[in-house]
Amino acid sequence: xxxxxxxxxxxxxxSAVESMLEGxxxxxxxxxxxxxxxxxxxxxxxxxxQGSLGVGESYMDGQWDCERxxxxxxxxxxxxxxxxxxxxxxxxxxxLAKLVNPQSPARSFKVGEQHYDVGDDLYVRMLDSRMIYxxxxxxxxxxxxxxxxxxxxxxxxxLGLKPGMEVxxxxxxxxxxxxxxxxxxxxxxxxxxISKNQAAAARDRCKGLPVQILLQDYRSVEGQFDRxxxxxxxxxxxxxxxxxxxxxxxxxxxPDGLFLLHTIGRNRSGTTNDPWIEKYIFPNxxxxxxxxxxxxxxxxxxxxDWHSFGPDYDRTLMQWYRRFMAGWPQIAPQYGExxxxxxxxxxxxxxxxxxxxxxxxxQVVLSPSGVVGGAIEVR
Numbered sequence: 305x306x307x308x309x310x311x312x313x314x315x316x317x318x319s320a321v322e323s324m325l326e327g328x329x330x331x332x333x334x335x336x337x338x339x340x341x342x343x344x345x346x347x348x349x350x351x352x353x354q355g356s357l358g359v360g361e362s363y364m365d366g367q368w369d370c371e372r373x374x375x376x377x378x379x380x381x382x383x384x385x386x387x388x389x390x391x392x393x394x395x396x397x398x399x400l401a402k403l404v405n406p407q408s409p410a411r412s413f414k415v416g417e418q419h420y421d422v423g424d425d426l427y428v429r430m431l432d433s434r435m436i437y438x439x440x441x442x443x444x445x446x447x448x449x450x451x452x453x454x455x456x457x458x459x460x461x462x463l464g465l466k467p468g469m470e471v472x473x474x475x476x477x478x479x480x481x482x483x484x485x486x487x488x489x490x491x492x493x494x495x496x497x498i499s500k501n502q503a504a505a506a507r508d509r510c511k512g513l514p515v516q517i518l519l520q521d522y523r524s525v526e527g528q529f530d531r532x533x534x535x536x537x538x539x540x541x542x543x544x545x546x547x548x549x550x551x552x553x554x555x556x557x558x559p560d561g562l563f564l565l566h567t568i569g570r571n572r573s574g575t576t577n578d579p580w581i582e583k584y585i586f587p588n589x590x591x592x593x594x595x596x597x598x599x600x601x602x603x604x605x606x607x608x609d610w611h612s613f614g615p616d617y618d619r620t621l622m623q624w625y626r627r628f629m630a631g632w633p634q635i636a637p638q639y640g641e642x643x644x645x646x647x648x649x650x651x652x653x654x655x656x657x658x659x660x661x662x663x664x665x666x667q668v669v670l671s672p673s674g675v676v677g678g679a680i681e682v683r
Contacts, residue, residue: 317348324388328379337372338379344368355389360580360653364645373649374622377656424501426639426647427478429631430624434480435505438536438566439617439665443683448623451616456484459533461682462609462669463562465489469530472496472556474522475537479506479515486513494529496522523552530561538567540589543575546600554604554672562671562679563605568617569593569664585650597668605670608679614664621655 322332331339342348347367350358362368370376380386431437432452440451441458459481465471467490473482476495479502485491492514497503503519510517518525522537532553541549553563573593577586601607628651632644657663669679 317345317352320352321348324385325380326385327383328385330376330379330385338370338375340376341369341371342367351389353390355579356386357579357583359386359389360584360646360649363649364584364642366641366645374652374656374659377653378659381656381660381662423635423638424478424505425635426628429635430628432480434484435478435509436480436535437477439568439613440620440623441613442616442619443613448620448627451620451623452480453484456481457488458682459535459564459566459667460485460489462667462679463531463533463564464680465491465531467491470494470528472525472527472529472532474525474532474534474553475540476502476506476517477535478502479509479517481533481535482506482515482517483510483513486510486515491531492516494518494525494527496520496525523548525552525556527556528558529556530558531563532557532561533564533566535566536568538565539591540586541592542588542590543592543596546592546596550601550604553670557672559672562608562669562675565597565666565668565670567592567597567666567668569597569666571662571664581650584646591663594666597666601670605672606674607668608671608675609667609669609681611667611669611683612664613667614658614661617663617665618655618658621651621658625651625655 318332325331329336329338333339333342344362344365344367347362350362350367352358354361427435427437432440432449434452434456436452436456439455440448441455442451443454445451445454463471465485469489469491471482471485471491471493473485473493473495476482476493476497477499479495482493482495486493493510494516495506495510496518497506498519498521500519503517506515506517534553538549557563568591570591570593573595574590576582577588577590582589598607625648628647636644654663658665671679
């Protein structure tokens with residue numbers, strides 16, 4: 305049962321959080337599915353003292369609940385009410401970012417170890433059969449399987465893949481995209497990942513195909529490729545390395561090649577990650593803005609196409625959430641309730657961010673010198 309305002313005896317905290325929620329139609333201990341139910345008064349103090357980190361951690365600890373967490377957070381994000389919370393942690397992170405490079409080659413494997421190596425038993429239950437861990441394309445799709453296949457085919461068609469081409473997959477995940485390109489388009493693929501689990505799984509998945517999987521940082525890749533694609537890796541690159549990332553892609557790409565960048569983006573330029581996301585989900589990561597991408601690619605590439613379909617990620621994340629919850633009883637003893645609440649908060653807060661149009665999903669097609677007559681527009 306929720307703790308009432310009178311029972312808490314901390315009305316100043318209650319009132320302060322209520323004030324921050326003005327304009328969202330979200331109430332503390334209200335009756336709507338999108339209202340917050342307080343289980344422990346400490347939640348209010350943690351939210352006011354620690355901002356997003358306190359909100360996320362207190363949810364993991366069961367100090368508050370919400371029947372429709374995604375709906376509540378969408379309302380909060382649309383009204384930008386979360387920006388009224390303290391940002392001391394982000395200011396400190398911004399200061400540190402000026403002193404060190406969180407995404408340096410020496411640090412680049414941390415996200416693989418903490419997130420992608422958490423356990424394939426989790427991802428098998430959450431993702432589609434190809435284990436594609438990026439936004440699906442729902443233009444004509446009705447299932448997650450169809451949406452992910454449509455996305456992979458969209459990438460291949462935008463790149464104009466033809467049999468015999470040499471293709472580089474930066475951040476190849478569990479090898480599903482490399483497998484698709486090799487089987488459907490007859491290309492040879494070199495995939496690179498920073499996750500040991502993913503590398504092993506990708507090699508097994510692509511056995512017998514012209515696919516090579518490398519466990520290494522993208523900056524150390526050598527060779528020349530007709531086409532390059534990167535699905536969901538740029539979010540881990542970091543603003544200090546954006547230029548290096550594009551310089552690396554340019555170095556590896558044939559003069560008449562094409563490079564497709566598939567990345568989550570944000571509307572405002574920044575230099576840090578959300579503190580809760582940084583600690584629990586994606587360490588040493590951050591989302592780029594359009595301005596940051598353009599500045600980093602300037603004089604290296606010509607932009608052939610910029611495709612935005614962020615709302616498709618909301619639908620993808622909700623499918624992941626439903627599959628995760630359906631499969632949870634089978635893996636609950638291994639991970640525990642606090643992990644379940646952490647994963648739930650991450651999936652639903654991410655869906656809310658896309659639904660509120662705060663986060664975007666972009667596919668950008670780039671060429672070294674510009675395609676004469678323009679690249680073929682594909683949707």
